[in-house]
Every structure is written in C-alpha cells, then in structure tokens.
Amino acid sequence: xxxxxxxxxxxxxxxxxxxxxxxxxxxxxxxxxxxxxxxxxxxxxxxxxxxxxxxxxxxxxxxxxxxxxxxxxxxxxxxxx
Amino acid sequence: xxxxxxxxxxxxxxxxxxxxxxxxxxxxxxxxxxxxxxxxxxxxxxxxxxxxxxxxxxxxxxxxxxxxxxxxxxxxxxxxxxxxxxxxxxxxxxxxxxxxxxxxxxxxxxxxxxxxxxxxxxxxxxxxxxxxxxxxxxxxxxxxxxxxxxxxxxxxxxxxxxxxxxxxxxxxxxxxxxxxxxxxxxxxxxxxxxxxxxxxxxxxxxxxxxxxxxxxxxxxxxxxxxxxxxxxxxxxxxxxxxxxxxxxxxxxxxxxxxxxxxxxxxxxxxxxxxxxxxxxxxxxxxxxxxxxxxxxxxxxxxxxxxxxxxxxxxxxxxxxxxxxxxxxxxxxxxxxxxxxxxxxxxxxxxxxxxxxxxxxxxxxxxxxxxxxxxxxxxxxxxxxxxxxxxxxxxxxxxxxxxxxxxxxxxxxxxxxxxxxxxxxxxxxxxxxxxxxxxxxxxxxxxxxxxxxxxxxxxxxxxxxxxxxxxxxxxxxxxxxxxxxxxxxxxxxxxxxxxxxxxxxxxxx
Numbered sequence: 001x002x003x004x005x006x007x008x009x010x011x012x013x014x015x016x017x018x019x020x021x022x023x024x025x026x027x028x029x030x031x032x033x034x035x036x037x038x039x040x041x042x043x044x045x046x047x048x049x050x051x052x053x054x055x056x057x058x059x060x061x062x063x064x065x066x067x068x069x070x071x072x073x074x075x076x077x078x079x080x081x
Numbered sequence: 082x083x084x085x086x087x088x089x090x091x092x093x094x095x096x097x098x099x100x101x102x103x104x105x106x107x108x109x110x111x112x113x114x115x116x117x118x119x120x121x122x123x124x125x126x127x128x129x130x131x132x133x134x135x136x137x138x139x140x141x142x143x144x145x146x147x148x149x150x151x152x153x154x155x156x157x158x159x160x161x162x163x164x165x166x167x168x169x170x171x172x173x174x175x176x177x178x179x180x181x182x183x184x185x186x187x188x189x190x191x192x193x194x195x196x197x198x199x200x201x202x203x204x205x206x207x208x209x210x211x212x213x214x215x216x217x218x219x220x221x222x223x224x225x226x227x228x229x230x231x232x233x234x235x236x237x238x239x240x241x242x243x244x245x246x247x248x249x250x251x252x253x254x255x256x257x258x259x260x261x262x263x264x265x266x267x268x269x270x271x272x273x274x275x276x277x278x279x280x281x282x283x284x285x286x287x288x289x290x291x292x293x294x295x296x297x298x299x300x301x302x303x304x305x306x307x308x309x310x311x312x313x314x315x316x317x318x319x320x321x322x323x324x325x326x327x328x329x330x331x332x333x334x335x336x337x338x339x340x341x342x343x344x345x346x347x348x349x350x351x352x353x354x355x356x357x358x359x360x361x362x363x364x365x366x367x368x369x370x371x372x373x374x375x376x377x378x379x380x381x382x383x384x385x386x387x388x389x390x391x392x393x394x395x396x397x398x399x400x401x402x403x404x405x406x407x408x409x410x411x412x413x414x415x416x417x418x419x420x421x422x423x424x425x426x427x428x429x430x431x432x433x434x435x436x437x438x439x440x441x442x443x444x445x446x447x448x449x450x451x452x453x454x455x456x457x458x459x460x461x462x463x464x465x466x467x468x469x470x471x472x473x474x475x476x477x478x479x480x481x482x483x484x485x486x487x488x489x490x491x492x493x494x495x496x497x498x499x500x501x502x503x504x505x506x507x508x509x510x511x512x513x514x515x516x517x518x519x520x521x522x523x524x525x526x527x528x529x530x531x532x533x534x535x536x537x538x539x540x541x542x543x544x545x546x547x548x549x550x551x552x553x554x555x556x557x558x559x560x561x562x563x564x565x566x567x568x569x570x571x572x573x574x575x576x577x578x579x580x581x582x583x584x585x586x587x588x589x
Binding site for chain 2: 012013015016017036038040041042044045047048049051052053058060
C-alpha cells in the first residue's frame with residue numbers, strides 16, 4: 001500500500017474519532033499531540049481503528065512512541081510488509 | 082437550613098430487576114461472609130478469566146487459602162499492600178488479604194519506588210504482594226523496611242489457611258483518591274462499607290446474577306475494585322480481565338460480555354468505532370453499561386438506548402466505597418445520577434453542597450488527613466446538587482469551581498456547560514472566566530463539536546452554525562450566567578489520566 005493511500009485512510013479514521021479532530025489538513029509532518037491534538041482517548045481510538053482497518057496488530061505502544069503522523073504511516077507500512 | 086433526605090430506597094429499585102434475582106440481593110457485614118457464600122453457591126462457576134487462566138470460584142479459594150497462610154505471621158493491625166496490574170494475581174491477593182482479616186492497600190501500579198515506600202509507610206503495611214514485572218518499584222521498601230514481607234503474586238504456601246472473619250467495622254481496603262483537586266489521599270473503607278458498595282452495584286437493572294463482566298478499569302480505583310470486581314464475585318458472575326485497553330474489542334468478541342463498567346469517554350469511543358466499522362463493537366450480548374467517574378451526556382444514553390443497551394449513570398466517590406446513587410430511569414431522566422442506594426443519608430447545605438452519611442462511608446483518610454472533609458459528622462463531597470420531586474439527584478457543579486463574578490453573583494460552570502452539552506452536536510464544553518480586549522472579566526465558552534452530528538452541515542459552515550445555535554441556548558440562560566465569547570475547538574481538551582477535562586484557571 002502506498003504512503004498516500006495509508007494517509008488517506010488515516011484521515012478517515014481521524015474524521016470518525018468524533019472529538020472535533022480536524023482531519024482534512026493533516027499531513028505526514030503533522031505532530032499528533034500539538035497539530036492533530038490527540039488526547040489519550042483519541043490516541044486509543046486511532047490505534048484500535050488502525051488495527052481494524054488495516055488488519056494489523058500494534059506492539060505495545062504508547063502516545064509518546066509516535067511524534068508525527070508520518071511516523072504512524074511508516075509503522076503501518078512496515079507492518080504491512 | 083440544611084435539608085435532610087433519609088429514606089429507605091430498596092423498594093424503589095425492585096421493579097427494575099427480575100423478581101427472583103431481586104430477592105437474592107442480600108446484605109453481608111464482611112467480605113469473608115460474602116466470600117464463603119460465593120464458594121458455597123458458585124464453586125464450579127468461572128470467577129475470573131485472565132489470558133490463558135480460567136479460574137473457578139473453588140480454585141480461587143484454594144489459591145487464596147495458600148496465600149493466606151503466607152500472611153499468618155503478620156499482625157492483624159498491619160495491612161497487606163497489593164502492587165500489581167489488573168490480573169488474576171491482583172484478585173487472588175485481594176481476596177486472600179481481606180479474608181485473612183487484614184485490610185488490603187490497593188497501590189496504583191504506576192507509582193514510583195519512593196512513592197510506594199511512602200504509601201506503605203503511612204498505611205502501615207506488614208507485607209506487599211507484588212507482580213514480578215513491578216519488582217523495581219520495591220527498591221526503596223526493600224532497602225529501608227526489611228521488616229515488610231515481600232511476596233510475589235504467584236507465591237504460595239504448601240498448606241492452606243482458613244478464612245478469618247473480621248468485624249464489619251474493621252478496615253477492609255485502602256483506596257487512593259484520584260487527586261484531581263489536590264494530593265492523592267488514602268480512603269480507609271471498612272468491611273461494611275465495601276459490602277454496601279458491592280451490594281449497591283446490584284440495583285437498577287434486570288439481570289444481575291451470573292453475568293459476564295469485562296474489566297477495563299483499574300482495580301486500584303473504587304469503580305474497578307468494588308463496582309466491577311466485588312459485584313462480579315458477589316453475583317457469581319465471570320470477570321474477564323482485559324490486559325490492554327487497545328485489545329478491548331478483541332476481548333469483547335471472544336468473551337461476549339453482558340455488562341460493562343466504564344467511563345463516558347470510552348463508551349463514546351466504542352460508539353464512534355461502531356459507526357466507523359458498521360458493526361456493534363461491544364457485541365450483541367451486551368445489555369448494560371454502568372457509567373460514572375465523569376458526567377454522562379444524555380446523547381450517549383439516547384444512542385445506546387437505540388441499540389438496546391441500557392446505559393446507567395451513577396454517582397460515587399472513593400470515600401463512599403463507590404456508588405452513592407444509580408439511575409434506573411436513565412432514558413426518561415438522562416441528566417440525573419439517580420436515586421440514593423439503601424442506607425445512604427443525604428444532607429444538602431444551603432449553598433447546594435451535597436453531604437453524605439451511611440454504611441458505605443469511609444472510616445477516614447490514612448494519617449487522619451482532611452479534617453475539613455466533615456461538617457457535623459457529615460462527609461462533604463464538594464459537589465453541588467439538587468434533588469427533584471421524585472427524589473432523583475442531579476450534580477450541578479463543584480463548590481471549588483464556582484466562579485464568583487465581579488458582580489458578586491455565583492456561576493456554576495458545570496451547570497452552564499450542561500445546558501450547552503444538551504445540544505447533540507456538542508461533545509464537551511468548558512465555561513471559564515477570561516479577559517476581554519479591554520481587560521474586563523468575562524465568561525467564556527469553549528466547545529468540542531461532535532462531528533458525527535454535523536454531517537448535514539458543510540464543513541466550512543460548521544463553525545458559524547455551531548456558534549449561532551449556541552447563541553440561542555445562551556439566550557435562555559439567566560443573564561448573569563450567559564457567556565460573552567464562544568470558541569469552537571478543532572481539538573479535544575487536555576485531559577487528566579482519568580480522562581477528565583483539565584480546567585482552565587486564569588484567576589484563582
């Protein structure tokens with residue numbers, strides 16, 4: 001899966017988190033905490049939704065393990081092989 | 082003059098529960114007494130599932146009995162600390178400690194070594210049962226208190242020791258408060274209090290006994306320890322321990338829970354995930370969600386009602402051994418936290434503050450801290466409330482969060498927020514005091530929209546739409562409590578570990 005396809009799916013996930021997260025403008029450089037504004041709940045939402053959407057399993061991860069959305073894209077890309 | 086409410090409410094709950102099951106809701110004075118009835122009544126039923134371990138009530142008693150033997154040299158006035166994540170080891174250690182006549186101290190697993198040492202000093206622990214993964218947190222205790230016995234959760238004596246009954250007034254558990262408004266304090270709960278809290282969890286919904294509970298809340302929190310673990314054991318139910326919240330929905334698919342105890346933020350998250358993936362992520366067997374620890378929005382109650390799940394809000398504190406009230410009429414009175422449970426006496430001061438007395442109330446704080454916690458022998462909750470004509474309780478704010486306007490008028494932010502939160506497209510809001518351009522003090526409102534309820538409005542028009550709708554609500558408020566500025570946030574509020582909103586404080 002191409003990076004752009006992954007990020008498009010991530011935008012869909014962020015949009016469905018329902019906590020006001022603004023997904024349209026997010027890019028690979030967006031910082032998850034300061035730009036996207038993920039709280040502990042929306043981070044949990046994102047992890048669960050990614051696992052469901054991409055059919056992958058996260059290893060034990062915490063909010064601090066990813067700085068930008070690009071880091072998440074890379075992680076998903078590696079998991080998908 | 083304060084108002085007093087002291088009536089027997091058991092019969093008010095009768096009609097909400099299956100008649101035969103309701104008669105089985107009995108009171109016990111001690112956990113040991115309850116536990117002996119569990120072993121007798123439910124021996125072969127599964128009590129706990131944790132990973133690969135499936136443990137019956139009989140086996141839990143056998144394991145607890147061999148751990149009790151390890152406590153035999155520890156004087157009864159010394160407590161047993163438990164330092165473990167949510168696990169079968171925690172459950173076993175808790176049952177072993179309290180049925181050996183000791184009080185258990187629930188030590189939150191995120192504490193560092195000096196804090197574990199401090200907590201064990203002030204609570205006078207004679208032993209700490211710990212999970213191997215947390216051994217490093219005992220470094221300071223090991224060095225400075227060689228007299229404290231350190232026992233691993235999987236340690237066991239060769240011999241079993243019989244259960245010992247404490248007296249109802251004896252301490253049973255020490256649970257630390259969340260500490261969102263100050264330093265965390267250890268509330269000492271008697272056997273009577275823990276049992277009252279446990280039984281309170283049985284009122285207000287149809288099927289109570291033989292349920293399947295999925296545990297996602299920490300066992301070191303009263304909501305997890307008493308409402309989830311203790312009520313599950315009491316009712317002969319099975320407790321499935323979710324080891325990692327991110328695996329919650331995989332666990333749901335395997336275990337198919339019938340009841341869950343959770344905070345509103347998680348209930349809302351489950352709803353959003355269900356929408357996104359077009360399936361009920363909480364499973365089709367779920368009938369009841371017990372929701373508390375933060376205000377529950379009427380929207381959430383309504384949405385779950387549509388899919389046949391009763392979401393019941395309650396009100397409780399660490400100091401009250403969990404639940405004080407529960408709302409069996411959550412759909413018709415969604416803003417209420419319900420009616421007080423049996424043996425709960427209530428006093429409402431002139432300023433609206435809620436004060437409590439009853440079997441479920443703590444003996445006091447560890448080390449006697451917090452003398453201002455009481456007034457005439459009544460525990461001061463710090464919460465503001467009102468009670469309607471049917472005896473239903475509403476929490477309207479915190480005494481400490483009251484904003485005193487320059488005009489001298491008092492505004493309860495929570496009360497104003499509740500009015501804005503009633504709009505379906507508002508997920509959360511915060512009312513606070515701020516400055517305008519001229520330096521004058523104003524009331525400001527920030528909201529987090531619920532985008533799923535705004536799909537009919539074009540994205541670029543949402544901000545204006547929300548502000549216009551909120552302005553209409555604002556007009557219905559008493560003039561002094563109207564907000565002068567409305568901001569629509571693009572991100573969630575900053576939250577505490579318990580997922581509560583961190584409140585702005587510009588003026589103190």
